[in-house]
Amino acid sequence: MKHVCLINTGGTIGMKPTPEGLKPVPGFLAEQMKRMQELSDEQMPQIEIVEFDPILDSANMTPATWNRIADEIAARYAQFDGFVVLHGTDTMAYTASALPFMMPQLNKPVILTGSQLPLGQVRSDGRENLKTAILLAANYWIPEVGLFFGEAMYRGCRATKVSASRLDAFDSPNALPLATAETSIEIFPDRFRKVVESATDRLPVAPIAPQELATFRLFPGMSVEVLRNVLRRPLKGLILESYGVGNGPSHDRDFLEQIRAATSDGIVVVNCTQCRHGCVLQSAYEVGQLLSDAGAVSGRDMTIEAAIAKLMYLFTHESDPNRLRQRVSENLVGELTPP
C-alpha cells in the first residue's frame, strides 16, 4: 500500500464558519475528512495527517512557514511515497515558488492544493482537489513541487493565482501543466525537470531567510519620487514590473537615472513583465535596451511570485554579487525558460 503524508498548514479548505468569518480551527479538517467515504476506497493510499500549530490563513505566512514545510517533508522523506500540502490559496503560489529552490534534489511528488470553498460546504471544490492531489502524490513518479487546482497540476514555481472566485483559481501562463485531471488523470513526464540526484531516503533543504525586497509596477504618470523612495537602503532587490517585453519610459531620464544609481549602489533590479504571459527581451526596443544599460537584469518569463522567491533564495545563499546577478536570469529549477 502507498503512503502519503498530508501536511495541513491551513487555508479555506479546512476552515470553519464563525461569526467573525471563516477561520482555521485545529482538528476540523480531519473531522471533515472522516466524512469522505471515498478516502477509504482501495485506490486510496494510507494517509497520515500532520497539522501545523497554529494552522494558518495563508495571508499570515512568511518564509519561516516555507522553511517549516520543507523541514516537515525532509523529516519524513524516506517514509512516504509522496506529500500533499494543504494551503490557503492567497499565498499558495509564493510557497509553491519557494519550495523548488529549497529542495533542488526533490525526487518525490510534493503537491500543494487547497480550495475556494471549505470542505464542509455542500459545493466545496476541496473534495475533488484533495482526492486528486492525494492520488497524484501516491501513484505517480513526479519529481516536482506541483500545484494542483481544478483540473490541472502546474509546476509550483510557474503557478500564479488568477481568480479570487473561480474554482480554477490558478494558471501557469508560461509553462504547460505537468498533469491534467479531467475525466482521467494524465501525466506529462517529458515536461518534468531533470533530477540532479536520485536519493529517495534523504532530502537536503536550503532554507530561505526573509530579505529586503520590493516590487514596483510601472504605469503612465507614475512618480519617480516615489520610486526614489522605494530604492533606498535597506532595499536589496527590486522587481520592476515593466511594460510588454521589458520596456519602461525613456523620455524620463530621471527614471533611468534612479535605476542606474540603484544598480551601481548594489541593488539588484530585476525586469519582469507586468503582462501575465510572455518573456522579457530587453533588446527588442530601445526603451528596454536603455533599462538594460541602466543595470536592470532580465527576469525572462518568471512570475512575480517566482522572482520574489528566487531573489530571497539567492540573497540567502549567494554571497558574490556578480554571480547573484548572473543567476537571476539563469534557469535554476524550471522557474524560467532559458533563451
Ligand code: ASP
Ligand atoms: N484566506 C485564505 C487563505 O489563503 C483563502 C483561501 O484559502 O482560499 O488561507
